[in-house]
Amino acid sequence: MNKQTILNRIKKHFPAVKDVVDAKAPVFVEVLPEDGRIGRKKDPEGCAFARACLRKHLADGCIIGIAYSYLIKGSVATRYMTPGTVGREITSFDRHQDFAEGQNYPVERRHPLTAPGGKAQAQEGRQERQSGRRGQSASPSHHPDSGEWSLNQSTAYIYDYKSTIVRRMEAVYSRV
Numbered sequence: 001m002n003k004q005t006i007l008n009r010i011k012k013h014f015p016a017v018k019d020v021v022d023a024k025a026p027v028f029v030e031v032l033p034e035d036g037r038i039g040r041k042k043d044p045e046g047c048a049f050a051r052a053c054l055r056k057h058l059a060d061g062c063i064i065g066i067a068y069s070y071l072i073k074g075s076v077a078t079r080y081m082t083p084g085t086v087g088r089e090i091t092s093f094d095r096h097q098d099f100a101e102g103q104n105y106p107v108e109r110r111h112p113l114t115a116p117g118g119k120a121q122a123q124e125g126r127q128e129r130q131s132g133r134r135g136q137s138a139s140p141s142h143h144p145d146s147g148e149w150s151l152n153q154s155t156a157y158i159y160d161y162k163s164t165i166v167r168r169m170e171a172v173y174s175r176v
Contacts, residue, residue: 006079007020010070010077013044013063014072016075017072017075017076018076019075019076019077020077020078020079021076021077021078021079022078022079023080023107023109023110025109026080026107027058027080027107028104028105028107029049029052029058029104029105030052030103030104030105031048031049031099031102031103031105032052032101033101035048035051035052035055036048036093036097036098036101039051039093039097041094041095041097042094044064045061045062045063047090047099048099048101049064049090049093049099050062050063050064059071059073060072060073063077064082064090065082066082066087067082067087068081068082068110069082069107071107079110080109080110081108081110082107083105083107086106089105
């Protein structure tokens, strides 16, 4: 999802937001029993975790999701990664309106590979590695003259007298 799409979605809830930035450092939020009582089920802006963020004055508004959370301060929305523990608590809260209070839950900064454009950069690196730029691929083949195994790009020749061994070696090397 590109930055403009994210910004448009946030503007539906908070029209004053002009920019979305990634968080530089994690934030820790303590959820109190009153947050669980006041919070509303299935409301990303009013759940117990969102109430705790607002109570702690971390933001003017927030959108808490299973994967990403946005803390809005002024006209800037800061994007955080919602950890699995918080995601599970949100799911539990949406079903039964109970949130495990009293813990210091982290809301983490995004990993650089998952930043906008990071997926494309990771894909480019993967294509370079697969193209053989760094040398030969890691598929094994058997050289009957020397009797040794070496790594090269082709495993086309499987000799009948050792076909079982060759197949097993290929299976082992393909898992690595």
